[in-house]
Amino acid sequence: MSRKIFVSAKEVADRAGVSRSAVSRTFTPGASVSEETRRRVIEAAEELGYHVNHLARGLMRNESGIVCLIVSELDTPYRASLIRALTGQLQGASKIAMLINTDRSDDSVDQALRQAISYRADASIILSGMPDKSITDLCLKSGQRLVLINRDEDRDGALMINLHDREAARRGFIAMLRAGCRNFAFANSEAMTPSLIAREEAFRAAGRDHGIDVTVERFGSTTYQSGVVLAQRLLTRENRPDAIFCVNDLLACGLMDAARHQFNLAIPSELCVVGFDDIEQASWSSYNLTTFAQPVEQIAAEAVTWLDQVTPAETNSRRLDAELVWRGSVRGG
Template identity: 70%
Template sequence: MSDKIFVSAEEVARKAGVSRSAVSRAFTAGASIAPETRRKVMEAAEALGYHVNHLARGLMRNESGIVCLVVSDMGTPYRSALIKALTQQLQNAGKIAMIVNTDRSDERVDMALRQAIRYRADASIVLSGMPDKSLVDLCVRNGQRLVLINRDDEHQGPLRINLDDDDTAQSVVTAFLRAGCRRLAFANSEAGTPSLMTREVGFVAAAREQGLDVTVERFGPTGYESGKVLAQRLMTRRERPDAVFCVTDLVALGFMDAARHQFSLSIPEDLCVVGFDDIPQAAWSSYDLTTFAQPIEEIAAAAVAWLMSEDVGQSQSLRLNAPFVWRRSVRSA
C-alpha cells in the first residue's frame, strides 16, 4: 500500500495539461482564468481527488484559519449550545474550530493550549469558568486575537462579552416581590467563576436596595445534584425561604425536584424558583421554570464578527441582555 495521502497541485496540472499557476488560479476566488482552463483543472482535480491545502495557503499569509475554543463544562446544555453556535458561525466564516477541554486546570490543559498555539491558531475564544488567567495570558503573549465570554479578565486587545447582571438581578427581585415573597435565597455552586459570582453579588445587592436580606448557600459543582443538596440545606433551616434564585437552570431543576419530592412543597404556591440559561429542560412541563435566556446566537455572532474584522487592536467590551422568560415557577402578581 502506498504511503501517499494527498494529491499535489503539480499532478493536477500535468493531468489537465496546464501550468501549476493555472491550478492555483482555478481554486482562488476572483482570480483571472479562462473558462476552458478552469474546466480542465476542475475535471482533473475531480478525477484525482485533489483538495486545496488551505492550511499551507494560510501559513504563507501567516494565518492558519484555526480558532481555539477554550471550554469547560462541555456536557452542560448551555455550554453545548454555545459551542454549537460558535462552531457553526466559525465554519460559515471559513474558519476551523479547535477545542481545548479545560475541565481540569492542570499542566495537561497548559500542554493542550500550547499545542494549539504550535498549530498557529489565529485566535482563541475563552468561555467562562476555567482556564486560569495564566493560560489566557499565554494566548495574548503569542499574538492571538482573543475573545473572553463571561469573564472579568483585563487585557489589552481582546473583546470581552458579558451579560447585564444588574438588570437581571433587578428583574428577579421585582418578580419575587410582586409574588408576595420576602424570604429570599440564592442557590450557588462552589465553582466561583466570574459569571456565577457576579450573578450572586448582583442579586444580593438588588434585594438590599429593597430592604431585604438574602440567604446565600453554595455547594459543589454547577449541576443538578448540587441543586438537590442546596434545597436540602435551605429547606431545613429554621426559617425557610419562600423564593430562590438558582445560579443556573441545572441547579434549579435539582432544587425543584428536592423541594417537591423530599419536602412536599408546591411550586409556585409554597416556593417560587427562578433559574438562568433557558436550557431546553427548563421548558419541560414537569418544571416550567421561569428563567433568563442566554443570548447564545448573539454571543456567537459578535465573537466571530469581531475576529473577522480588520480592526481588532483596541480592547472592546460588549454587554448583552438576557431576556426574562416567564413561566409558572413564580406566582403571577
C-alpha cells in the same frame, strides 16, 4: 504507515496541462485565471479528487482558518448549545473549530492555549476556566486573537463578552417580590466565577434596597446535584425561603426536584424559583422554569464578527441582555 496518497496540485496541473500556479489560482478567489483554464483545472481536480491542502495554505497565508474552542464539561446543556452556535457560525464565516477539552488538570487551560498556538489557530475562544496572564500575553503577541465568554476579568487586546448579570439578578428579585414572596434566598455554587458572583451580589443588593435580608447558600460545582444539596440546606431552615434565585438552571432543576419530591412543596404556590441560562430542560413541563436566557446565537455572532474584522485586535467588551423567559415557576407573570 500513512503514505502520501493525497493528490497534490502538481498532479492536477499535469492532468489539466497547465502549471501548478494555475491550479493554485483557480482555488484562490479573486486570482487571475481565464475561464478556459479554470474549467479544465476544476475538471481535472474533480476527477482526481483533489482538495487544497489547508495546512500548506495556512502556512503560506499565515492564516489557518482554525479557531480553538477551549472548554471544560462541554456536555453541560448551556455549554453544549453555545458550542453548537459557535461551530455553526464559524463555519458560516468559513472558519473551522478545534475543540480543546480542559477537563483533566487545572493548568490545562494553559496547555490548551499552547496547543492553539502550535496549530497556529487564528483565534481562541475561552468558554471556561481562566488562563494565566503570561499565556494570554503570548497568544496576543503571536497575533492570535482571544475571546473570553462570561469570564469578565480584564485582558488587554481580547474581546470579552458578558451579560448584564446584575440587572438580571435584580429583575429576578423584583419578579419574585411582586409574586408576594417574603423570604428570599440565593442558591450558588462554590465555582465563584465573576459572572456568578455578580449575580449573587446584585441579588443581595436588590434585597438591601428593599430592606429584605437575603439568605445565601453556596455548595459544590454548578450542577444538578449541588441543587439538591442546596435545597436540603435552604429548605430546612426555620424560616423557610419562599423565593429562591438559582445561579443557573442546572442547579435550579436539582433544587426544584428536591423541593417537590423530598419536601413536598408545590411550585410556585409554596416556593418560587428563578434560574439562569434557559437550557432546554427549563422548558420541560416538569420544570417549567422562569429563567434568564443566554443569547447564545448572539454571543456567537458577536464573537465571529469580531474575529472577521481586519483591524488589529483591540481590547473590546460587549455586554448583552439576558432576556427574562416567563414560565410557571414564579406566581403571576
